[in-house]
Amino acid sequence: MGKKRILITGGCGFIGSLVVQNLLATSHEIFVIDDLSSGDRLAIPETLVNLKICDIRSKAAKEYIKEFAPHFVIHLAAQIDVQVSLEQQQLDADINIMGTLNVIEACKEIANFERFVFASSAAVYGNNTELPLMEDALPMPISPYGMSKWIGEQYLKLNDEMEDFPYCVLRFANVYGQKEAGAKDVISDFLEKVRNNESPVIYGDGEQTRDFVYVADIAEALILALNVRENGVYNISTGEQTSINDVLLVMSNVLQVVVVPENRSHRVGDVRDSRLSNTKFQKVTGWCPQYTLAKGLKQMHLENQRQKMILVK
Ligand SMILES: NC(=O)c1ccc[n+]([C@@H]2O[C@H](COP(=O)([O-])OP(=O)(O)OC[C@H]3O[C@@H](n4cnc5c(N)ncnc54)[C@H](O)[C@@H]3O)[C@@H](O)[C@H]2O)c1
Numbered sequence: 001m002g003k004k005r006i007l008i009t010g011g012c013g014f015i016g017s018l019v020v021q022n023l024l025a026t027s028h029e030i031f032v033i034d035d036l037s038s039g040d041r042l043a044i045p046e047t048l049v050n051l052k053i054c055d056i057r058s059k060a061a062k063e064y065i066k067e068f069a070p071h072f073v074i075h076l077a078a079q080i081d082v083q084v085s086l087e088q089q090q091l092d093a094d095i096n097i098m099g100t101l102n103v104i105e106a107c108k109e110i111a112n113f114e115r116f117v118f119a120s121s122a123a124v125y126g127n128n129t130e131l132p133l134m135e136d137a138l139p140m141p142i143s144p145y146g147m148s149k150w151i152g153e154q155y156l157k158l159n160d161e162m163e164d165f166p167y168c169v170l171r172f173a174n175v176y177g178q179k180e181a182g183a184k185d186v187i188s189d190f191l192e193k194v195r196n197n198e199s200p201v202i203y204g205d206g207e208q209t210r211d212f213v214y215v216a217d218i219a220e221a222l223i224l225a226l227n228v229r230e231n232g233v234y235n236i237s238t239g240e241q242t243s244i245n246d247v248l249l250v251m252s253n254v255l256q257v258v259v260v261p262e263n264r265s266h267r268v269g270d271v272r273d274s275r276l277s278n279t280k281f282q283k284v285t286g287w288c289p290q291y292t293l294a295k296g297l298k299q300m301h302l303e304n305q306r307q308k309m310i311l312v313k
Pocket of ligand 1: 037171
């Protein structure tokens with residue numbers, strides 16, 4: 001791929017900032033839109049990236065996209081907190097559906113537009129229990145967040161059917177990695193608790209399972225998705241099922257500490273088991289997750305140690 005213009009919405013966030021860092025090692029021109037509602041402007045090098053601080057729902061964002069005329073968009077900006085989506089359904093829908101539509105509409109006005117990569121989620125599958133979940137499994141969202149992501153996907157499909165809009169949807173399993181701000185994933189939450197000598201909270205018996213995928217693997221998949229020729233939906237996952245109890249075991253081994261959890265009653269609405277097949281994306285791109293849970297946890301631990309040393313200096 002020659003030099004292209006690439007826009008990353010939500011580029012100051014957890015996943016977006018890593019995508020930006022990886023793309024900066026290429027010759028592409030990088031632009032970011034972020035309203036900094038949960039992202040950090042210092043997460044990306046200001047001098048190397050054109051950052052527009054605005055809301056994806058705004059007219060300013062639409063104008064900016066048309067002016068910059070990217071060949072590719074990696075659309076990550078979103079309301080990502082399931083709890084917030086339950087409490088503020090309209091806000092969630094406004095950002096995740098109307099905001100996504102605003103970006104799609106701007107892209108449709110770009111003459112040489114090549115592909116829209118959309119960050120979706122396993123939350124779309126919700127209560128579907130046919131494991132491993134394949135991309136054609138029936139969506140059964142159990143939260144407004146899962147619903148708003150699914151509707152975002154549907155708008156892409158519809159625009160493709162109506163006007164040949166090139167898109168690629170990536171449904172991420174449970175992403176984990178060193179996260180400084182915003183809603184924490186279960187793994188960074190556990191790590192923080194352990195470091196602070198607090199007990200991680202397990203809801204239910206801890207035998208519920210998830211498919212944990214490390215953020216570096218997600219960032220690589222998002223960049224590979226730019227080259228996917230066939231429009232459609234692709235799961236990004238490890239294809240492995242790990243129980244919450246096993247997460248704590250691996251964490252104890254990596255950190256060399258004894259972790260004693262606090263057990264609370266099962267949370268209504270929590271899915272029991274989750275595992276996503278990743279063979280479709282692997283076949284198309286050759287992508288393969290590089291991080292086992294132990295490797296990902298070691299990496300997070302190292303990053304945390306490094307940050308602490310910087311603070312001490
Ligand atoms: N982290 C996960 O486990 C996970 C799992 C599945 C899907 N996803 C999806 O991946 C994407 C990135 O998630 P993340 O974990 O990096 O989240 P994040 O909150 O760290 O990043 C989102 C970024 O978008 C920005 N943003 C939010 N609302 C905005 C708006 N209205 N206008 C402009 N910018 C806005 C935030 O400031 C932030 O920088 C999201 O679309 C999320 O739904 C994440």
